[in-house]
Each structure stands twice: as C-alpha cells, then as structure tokens.
Amino acid sequence: MKTHKPIAVVAIGGNAITRENQTGTIEEQLENIETCVPQILSLWEQGYQFVLTHGNGPQVGNILLRSEAARGVVPEMPLDVCGAESQGQLGYLIQRTFRNTFKKRNVDKEVLSIVTQVVVAENDPAFQNPTKPIGPFYTKEESERIAKEKHAVMKEDSGRGYRRVVASPKPLRIVETQLIRQLAKKGNLVIAAGGGGVPVIQSEDGILRGVEEVVDKDWASAILAKEIHADLLVFLTGVAQVAIRYQEPTREWLSNLDLVTAKLYLSEGHFPAGSMGPKIEAAISFLEQSPGGRVLITSLEALKDALQGKTGTWIVSRECQKASCDG
Numbered sequence: 001m002k003t004h005k006p007i008a009v010v011a012i013g014g015n016a017i018t019r020e021n022q023t024g025t026i027e028e029q030l031e032n033i034e035t036c037v038p039q040i041l042s043l044w045e046q047g048y049q050f051v052l053t054h055g056n057g058p059q060v061g062n063i064l065l066r067s068e069a070a071r072g073v074v075p076e077m078p079l080d081v082c083g084a085e086s087q088g089q090l091g092y093l094i095q096r097t098f099r100n101t102f103k104k105r106n107v108d109k110e111v112l113s114i115v116t117q118v119v120v121a122e123n124d125p126a127f128q129n130p131t132k133p134i135g136p137f138y139t140k141e142e143s144e145r146i147a148k149e150k151h152a153v154m155k156e157d158s159g160r161g162y163r164r165v166v167a168s169p170k171p172l173r174i175v176e177t178q179l180i181r182q183l184a185k186k187g188n189l190v191i192a193a194g195g196g197g198v199p200v201i202q203s204e205d206g207i208l209r210g211v212e213e214v215v216d217k218d219w220a221s222a223i224l225a226k227e228i229h230a231d232l233l234v235f236l237t238g239v240a241q242v243a244i245r246y247q248e249p250t251r252e253w254l255s256n257l258d259l260v261t262a263k264l265y266l267s268e269g270h271f272p273a274g275s276m277g278p279k280i281e282a283a284i285s286f287l288e289q290s291p292g293g294r295v296l297i298t299s300l301e302a303l304k305d306a307l308q309g310k311t312g313t314w315i316v317s318r319e320c321q322k323a324s325c326d327g
Contacts, residue, residue: 006231007184008048010040011221013237014055014195016300017090024062026093033097041101042304043234051184051228052094053221056086056195057134064135079134079166080198080210087115087194094191111189117175117208118197118215118223124169132168132214137161167213169199171223175208181228196220222282226289233286233295235279240302242280242313244270257315259287283315291317 017032018024043050063082077085091113098111130153138146143154143162157163174180174193183190196215200208218235225233241253244265257265262284271277276297283295298312306312 004185005047005049005187007228008043008050008232008234009053009221009225009228009230010043010050010234011053011218011236012036012040012055012300013217014057014059014090016236017054017093018058018062024058029090029093030097033093036300037097037101039300039303042307046307048232049184049187049189051180051190051192051224051230053193053217053224054090054094054191054195055217056083056090059086059090060195061135068136078210079212079214080200083195083198083214084115087113087198090194091115091191098189109187109189111191112183113191113194114176114180116180116193116197117200118171118193118220119173119175119202119208120169120199120211120213120215121172122201124167126167126169127213128167130165130167133157133163133165134214135164137163168216169213171197171199171215171220174220174224174227175200177224177227180224184228193217193220193224216278216282218278218282219285222286225286225293230290231293233283233293234303235283235295235297236300236303237276237279237297238299240299240306240311242271242276242297246270246276254313255311257313259284259315259317262315280315287315287317293317 016036017029019028019032022028040052060082063085067076067082095111095113102109102111133155137157137160138154140162146152146164147154152164153166154162155165174197176192180190180192196217197220199211199213199215201211202208221235222233241255243251243253245251262280265271266277266280266284271280279297283297286295287293295315296306296312297315298306302311
C-alpha cells in the first residue's frame with residue numbers, strides 16, 4: 001500500500017512558453033505560462049504531487065543572441081552558464097505564476113525552482129559527434145569566424161544558414177535528486193531540470209565541472225522521475241495522442257502501449273529521432289527501471305481528458321498491466 005500521494009514528473013517544452021512566431025518577451029512568456037497552469041493543475045486535482053520540468057530552447061537561443069550582440073562589450077558566458085541562466089529565468093516566471101494561482105484558490109502550498117545539475121559521462125560517445133543545434137543562424141562567413149574564435153562546431157542547417165552544434169550526452173543522474181524528492185514528498189511543487197539541467201562531469205573526488213553541451217530534456221525528465229520514485233511521467237507535446245504511420249493514410253492513434261510493443265514500434269521506425277523518438281526512448285528507459293510506473297504522452301490542452309482516460313497515450317510495463325495499476 002502507498003503511504004504517500006502519487007508523484008508525477010511533468011515535462012513541458014520550451015516552445016509552450018515561447019511559441020512559434022513570438023519574439024519571447026516577458027509578457028508573452030507570462031501569458032503562455034498562465035495558460036499552462038490551469039491545465040497542469042488537473043494533476044493536482046487528481047491527487048498527484050508533482051515536479052515540473054521544462055524546455056529552454058527558444059530562451060537559450062535568445063540568451064546566446066544577446067551575448068553575440070554584446071560581443072566585445074561584456075564577457076561572453078559559456079553554454080552551461082547560459083543554461084543555468086535560463087533555468088533561473090523560467091523557474092522564476094513559472095514559480096511566481098503557480099504561487100499566485102494557489103493564493104487565488106486559497107491553497108497553502110509552497111512552490112520553488114531549483115537550478116539543477118545533471119551528471120554525464122566524460123567518455124560519452126556523443127562528445128565525439130556533436131549533433132544538437134543551438135542558438136541563431138549565421139552566414140558562412142560568420143560561422144567560420146565563430147568556429148575559429150570559439151573552437152565551435154558549425155553545421156549548415158536545412159538551407160537556412162549555419163548553426164553551432166554541441167554534443168547531447170545521456171544523463172546519468174541528477175545531482176539534487178535527494179532534495180527534490182524530499183520537497184516533493186512533503187507536498188511542495190518543485191520546478192527542476194529545466195532545459196535538461198546543466199550538464200556536469202564529476203571527477204573521482206566528487207568535484208563537478210560544467211561542460212558546454214546540452215542534455216535532452218526528455219531523458220533528463222525520465223532520469224529524474226526514476227530517481228525520485230515517481231509514479232507517473234508525463235510528456236506534454238503538440239499532439240493529444242501518439243500515432244504509428246503518422247504521415248500515411250493508414251495512420252493509427254495509440255491509446256495504450258506496453259513496454260514490448262513500444263520497443264517494437266520504435267525499432268520499426270515509427271517514432272523519428274527529431275519528433276516523438278526521444279520521448280518514447282525516455283519512456284522506455286523510465287519503465288525499465290520503474291516497473292510499476294506509468295507514462296502519459298499527450299498535449300497540454302488534452303491533459304485533463306487524458307487523465308480521465310478519454311485521450312492520450314499511456315505506456316506501461318507488462319508488470320504494471322498484470323497488476324492492474326491504479327496510479
């Protein structure tokens with residue numbers, strides 16, 4: 001029998017906070033966050049404690065643009081520091097919005113954000129093959145200058161110009177896990193692992209060193225969910241349900257998947273790397289290490305209906321299915 005309320009880790013994308021065709025003003029971001037909050041609180045209304053993670057792609061892109069524009073005037077910051085800065089900015093906006101919402105509802109609940117560090121392996125193969133594009137587009141001449149000055153890897157991106165690419169190593173563990181778990185179990189709303197967290201390498205003596213790379217936010221959310229013993233991992237994306245043969249006339253929307261079937265569909269190429277693939281991979285990783293857990297993939301707008309079983313894609317392990325997991 002469970003002795004605490006179930007805990008959910010909820011991952012929202014940075015594009016939900018700065019949307020397509022927006023410039024990313026504070027007013028725009030606050031309006032978008034205020035739209036998100038009532039939807040996410042449907043989890044709380046269902047009896048969950050929850051930890052919120054978020055993307056930071058558009059926000060870090062703007063931070064890098066400001067740094068480039070101020071080049072020669074103020075010191076440039078390394079990417080790990082830019083990631084930490086975005087965690088602070090977005091954490092503050094999300095924290096303030098949730099706190100104000102609870103105040104209006106006369107709910108006594110603490111909300112706090114934690115600048116989170118994520119340990120990666122120094123010998124991760126990803127370091128030898130940078131693939132994650134970050135920041136703005138540059139001309140060929142600009143990209144050559146940046147590559148020379150910063151020893152950065154620059155690649156042409158879909159005919160739109162050149163972008164810096166960095167490695168995306170797999171997260172091994174969250175440094176602040178114990179604190180996050182303690183706070184969540186006491187009923188606090190915790191915002192953590194923003195943008196996948198700040199990637200750090202830990203030496204044998206325990207000393208941490210930041211690296212200028214990017215951790216995938218979905219993988220970081222899955223690691224966090226495992227480490228805090230979450231009951232539910234929620235990925236909020238652009239569609240209400242996951243589908244196979246998505247671009248074909250025979251497209252099939254999926255309501256429920258077990259672990260074996262999810263692996264099969266992934267191996268068959270139904271979930272592309274640039275789309276649903278990372279979420280499915282992260283879901284599989286979480287369930288393999290948390291057999292009693294569940295994963296829900298749905299859109300922000302459909303979250304409430306998904307929690308009631310009306311939509312969304314639920315992924316569970318076979319062990320969970322046999323036990324008729326009830327959350």
